[in-house]
Amino acid sequence: MKTFNYHSAKDVKEASKLASSNSAFLAGGMTTIPSIKLGLATYKDIINIKNIKSLSGIKASSKTLKIGATTKHVEVANSKDVKKAIPSLAALAEGIGDPQVRNRGTIGGSIANNDPSADYPSACIALNAVIHTNSRKIEAEKFFKGMFETALKSGEIIEAIEFSIPEKSNYQKYPNPASRYAVVGVYVAKHKGEVNVAVTGAKSCVYNDKDLAKALSKNFSSSVIDNVKISSSGMNSDIHASAEYRANMIRVFAKKAVEAC
Template sequence: MKTFNYHSAKDVKEASKLASHNSAFLAGGMTTLPSMKLGLASYKDIIDIKRIKKLSGIKVTSKTVTIGAITKHVEVANSKEIKKAIPSLTALADGIGDPQVRNRGTIGGSIANNDPAADYPAACIALNAMIITNNRKIIAENFFRGMFETCLKKTEIIEAIEFEIPQKSSYQKLPNPASRYAVVGVYVAKHKSGVNVSITGAKSCVYNDKDLAQALKNNFSSSAVDNVKISSSGMNSDIHASANYRANMVKAFAKKAVDAC
């Protein structure tokens, strides 16, 4: 058993002050605790942020949906307000893991962790999200840097995520049958300013497929997807799916998402 110091922070300032290169924030613990138990990670300080009121809550306006960082997946899935504004977002939350994971896992923990197969990063890119931290506001495309990597500094805390309400959108994924993480997940969102097609599960980090987005901007129909070549270069190849299979699934699920919009 590894020992560590447990802190329950009363506010964001205290949590940030306690953080160091050898600490982790405890949101739902859905990644942090299994990683520690399996010996994949160890920390000197665990900083519990669950009691910080500022980090919770859902706010919907005519243009945006803002979700506090410690909001659990089940709360997003069950939110009538979010469902009315962005139904694809509640559907995404409802498809994460299993009831236990959805009852503990948080939106802030999910995007800070940036698992290459996680669902929320795709929503952030597709819905032009702004990641609001205790120091700054970061555009989603600049936030996700690589496999399990973001631009967050060690003492930086995500306070909320602000999503732009699209004209229409849909998220479709091929779930891993055990974990429900995305083998491939495609989020299509049509905004007044253009179209985003974000892909998770296929590469080492979520990305916006500019070719698919351009094709759909010109002609928002699943037939437009047919004419786009999806290269398997740089795609993950593992026990779940080969790179070629994933490339095919990107196209198939992009079409499915457009049809479901």
């Protein structure tokens, strides 16, 4: 492993100041550390942001649920506020990786990494999340740009993720048997006046399936899903599943999610 200079920032301002084009912020490190170990990433500076208290915690209001960037998966999974406001989000957190990953990994880290198979990006899209950074607020639809790519700029730090509390929601996934990443994951959320159907694991980046969303907005019933065309074009095909399999799983999980709502 290539070495780096380790820093521990006491506040967001200091962390942002230490950042450069050759640095990474370190929260749980559940992707950053393996990437460094495997030689997939090298950095001159690693900036620990776990000691910045303002970045952690869960706040519920009547319309939204705001989760600090360094809040761990285990905290989201066990939070009474999350279970009450958006139970599907607590269930999603409970299904990430394994207990040791959930004890370290953070929501902000997951979103900043934007792994095409990660769970949290689908929650952001389905729940109309707003990503609060140290310089602006970004809508989830504009945040996830492509494979491992987000709208974040150098030195920009996610401070919190604010989710809209839906009327109903449910997340279904087929976890990879080894990593528990989603081979395919579908997050259905029914808001007042609209439905979102966020899909992860199927393409190079999370997306809202507009056709499914439109059909379910008119009639929120699993029976309408059979009439929606789901093309496998552009979908991932690998040793875990073919593109056609993934397309079919989206239909299966969308139905299951609607029925579980």
